[in-house]
Amino acid sequence: MTVRNPFTPGSGLAPPHFANRDAELELFRDSLRSTLAGAPRHVAVLGDWALGKTSLLLQCQRLADAQGVLTALVGANPESPAALSDSLARNLSLQVHASYGEAPSQPSRGASDRPRPDTRERASHAPPPAASEAQAELREHLRRVWRHVRRRATGVLVLIDDLDRAKDVPRTAALLRGALAELGPTGAKVMLVVAGAPDAFAPLVAARSPLAAFLQPAKLGRLSEAAMREAVTRPIAEAPMRFDDEVVGRMAELAAGHPYYLQELAYHTFELARRDNRATRQAFELALEQTFYRLSLTLFEPRVASLSASEQRLLAVLVDLARPASHGAAVEAAAEAGLNAASVPKLLRRLKAKGCVAQATHGPAKRRYSVPDPLFREYVRRHVHSFN
Ligand SMILES: Nc1ncnc2c1ncn2[C@@H]1O[C@H](COP(=O)(O)OP(=O)(O)O)[C@@H](O)[C@H]1O
Numbered sequence: 143m144t145v146r147n148p149f150t151p152g153s154g155l156a157p158p159h160f161a162n163r164d165a166e167l168e169l170f171r172d173s174l175r176s177t178l179a180g181a182p183r184h185v186a187v188l189g190d191w192a193l194g195k196t197s198l199l200l201q202c203q204r205l206a207d208a209q210g211v212l213t214a215l216v217g218a219n220p221e222s223p224a225a226l227s228d229s230l231a232r233n234l235s236l237q238v239h240a241s242y243g244e245a246p247s248q249p250s251r252g253a254s255d256r257p258r259p260d261t262r263e264r265a266s267h268a269p270p271p272a273a274s275e276a277q278a279e280l281r282e283h284l285r286r287v288w289r290h291v292r293r294r295a296t297g298v299l300v301l302i303d304d305l306d307r308a309k310d311v312p313r314t315a316a317l318l319r320g321a322l323a324e325l326g327p328t329g330a331k332v333m334l335v336v337a338g339a340p341d342a343f344a345p346l347v348a349a350r351s352p353l354a355a356f357l358q359p360a361k362l363g364r365l366s367e368a369a370m371r372e373a374v375t376r377p378i379a380e381a382p383m384r385f386d387d388e389v390v391g392r393m394a395e396l397a398a399g400h401p402y403y404l405q406e407l408a409y410h411t412f413e414l415a416r417r418d419n420r421a422t423r424q425a426f427e428l429a430l431e432q433t434f435y436r437l438s439l440t441l442f443e444p445r446v447a448s449l450s451a452s453e454q455r456l457l458a459v460l461v462d463l464a465r466p467a468s469h470g471a472a473v474e475a476a477a478e479a480g481l482n483a484a485s486v487p488k489l490l491r492r493l494k495a496k497g498c499v500a501q502a503t504h505g506p507a508k509r510r511y512s513v514p515d516p517l518f519r520e521y522v523r524r525h526v527h528s529f530n
């Protein structure tokens with residue numbers, strides 16, 4: 143019988159071992175406790191691409207579910223705040239139906255059946271009618287759901303993923319805040335968790351924003367070395383499979399705290415170690431090629447393709463240097479590889495602007511240039527050449 147590969151490289155796939163994130167889960171648990179005690183508190187999960195926002199939401203959902211909370215998880219509908227409100231209402235009704243075999247009465251006028259005026263042109267200080275209507279509808283629906291389930295569920299948890307993808311993030315957030323604030327005095331135990339990329343989202347929860355008191359931020363960083371090791375070894379602890387310690391160390395080094403990279407590396411390593419049930423360094427080298435193949439399709443190849451031929455060559459020169467390079471060292475190495483020295487400052491600026499090269503802002507390597515992503519660095523080392 144073939145042993146199932148436990149690793150989950152892919153957006154929104156809950157990992158076999160959910161590593162780290164203790165602080166974020168603690169914030170969630172505290173807020174849920176407060177909500178269930180009658181004082182709702184809400185959370186914003188902030189994290190860049192593939193750092194584990196959806197996985198964290200799924201984990202929160204699981205925790206709440208185990209406490210008898212009715213939960214609904216939706217992706218932010220990019221169309222409009224009203225559409226998001228509609229999809230939330232629909233999802234909650236389905237959840238109620240799935241849990242208790244019946245649904246609360248629907249709002250008297252189906253929000254989604256009615257054409258909505260396009261309100262994007264209006265002045266931002268006056269809430270457009272459609273948005274305030276949507277806010278009232280959402281509040282009503284949440285109130286109705288809570289009244290319907292209050293004897294059977296301990297509370298209601300609404301999770302909204304990728305809120306930064308909504309067309310109008312501030313207005314959508316304001317709608318959610320408005321609906322929940324109005325719901326407060328009714329005693330409804332309804333909690334909200336939203337997730338999104340920090341760029342689009344952080345201003346909303348910044349200290350001075352009116353939303354700050356409403357959404358407590360939980361900022362996702364990279365996984366620690368110990369957490370990465372656990373994420374890779376725990377899922378195979380019971381399986382007839384071993385990853386050599388050296389391999390685990392190399393995975394952690396290349397993933398550099400990035401959970402998606404880690405799952406991708408672990409998945410292919412598992413596949414290539416099947417024959418001996420042991421991942422050796424050789425097996426890992428092959429797994430790395432598979433990983434690059436996968437990542438190059440969506441990530442690395444487009445990134446390299448966006449560079450000019452000279453930029454690609456300079457990038458290859460930089461990854462070949464043993465340590466972060468001073469400006470002078472970069473120019474010298476580039477000239478040795480046949481690049482025109484005078485063009486190097488401009489090329490460095492462009493590589494920086496495209497996010498392929500970073501310049502340290504402090505510490506002993508201050509102002510030195512390097513390629514910050516170790517997996518991308520290894521990819522460039524293998525697939526991009528410094529010579530013509
Ligand atoms: N805490 C974690 N421990 C281990 N793997 C994780 C963790 N969080 C996320 N992952 C993995 O990382 C990848 C990206 O996670 P995902 O939740 O989709 O990120 P995001 O929603 O931020 O884009 C998935 O393959 C997932 O299984």
Ligand SMILES: [Mg+2]
Nearest residue numbers: 153154195196
């Ligand atoms: Mg996601």
